[in-house]
Amino acid sequence: MILALETSCDDTCAAVVTAGGEVRANVVASQGLLHERYGGVVPEIASRHHLELVNPVVRAALQEAGCELAQIEAVAVTTRPGLIGALLVGVSSAKALAAGNRVPMVAVDHLQGHVAAAFLEPDPLEPPFLALIASGGHTMLTAVRDHRSHEILGQTLDDAAGEALDKAARLLGLGYPGGPAIERAAREGDSEAHSFPVAMSRGPGLDFSFSGLKTALVYVVREIEADELGSARADLAASFQAAVVAQLRAKVRRALKGGEWEALALGGGVAANGPLREALQDLCDERGVRLKLVAPELCTDNAAMIGSAARFGERVAYPGYLDWDATPR
Ligand code: KG4
Ligand code: ZN
DSSP states (O other), rough: OOOEEEEESSSEEEEEETTTTEEEEEEEEEOOHHHTTSOOHHHHHHHHHHHHHHHHHHHHHHHHHTTTGGOOOEEEEEESSSSSHHHHHOOOHHHHHHHHTTEEEEEEEHHHHHHGGGGGGSSSOSSEEEEEOOOOOEEEEEOOOOSSOEEEEEEBSOHHHHHHHHHHHTTTTTSSSSHHHHHHHHHHSSSSSSSSOOOTTTSSSSOOOOHHHHHHHHHHHHHHHHHGHHHHHHHHHHHHHHHHHHHHHHHHHHHTTSOOOSSSEEEEGGGGHHHHHHHHHHHHHHHEEEOOOOOHHHHHSSSSHHHHHTTTSSOBBBTTTTTTTOOOO
């Protein structure tokens, strides 16, 4: 059994995953509410709370899995990329747990973790496949040809999709994290009320861009009287979400066009978005491509995906990992 820790951003996560890819426990202590009033993650606050939460979260994961520390064969941890102070809390805790029990460690890249969520039971997806990873920090299309690595085919040139949704939600006074708030508000709105630009949809490559979309929203909101924003919010949220989904769909469509890929996996927090899932399901049905969706709690940051990646990563025996560092990129 692998014990995995993930603290790269504002969620303190621990999970227990079997060698066969079953998730025995997947505990997430979200700090979302603590950061809400700042409209985004405050790195120093995140680190301090990881420090308070990491031990209880690990304990809760072991308890949920019905597992003793002595049964853990390896400790996995996200070492990059992320907020440096936040990552260091996870790396230090994981080292202490591994060294105290004299078990090996596996260093995991957070993005490989998002990819590896597709390798988990039930119904794991086997490479090769195309993956769209869209989160608060990253938006990329990546080629997954084995269990250990992936090759980025295209990525955002500016903001990430989740970042754009978070900024839009902030502008609309919908709170943080923005993605779920926009999705909720959009249910009551008309996605055709405003036509926001779908950037990059005609460009030849697979890169994304979301900053122009955010600027377009700023201009629209500026024209709306403060007392009218309340009634305009749902339409703005729906139209903005539709533009984000349209761009992601257009790029996936282009990547599938060559016919190389028989399966597409979605990962990252934005992959929890209902309208995005529906749009990509339609696209995949159209093209006869299998769409692998994992549960929303495996899309947003979690440690089960880190444990999943660690099943295929290099195990480093004690004391080889004691000098491991975390890196922001
Ligand atoms: O993967 P994740 O949990 O953390 C990062 O690695 O960034 O992704 C968080 C991002 C946030 O921007 C959040 O607003 C977005 O994912 N998100 C969503 C939804 N749930 C989370 N975006 C759209 N719809 C959702 N339901
Ligand atoms: Zn993430």
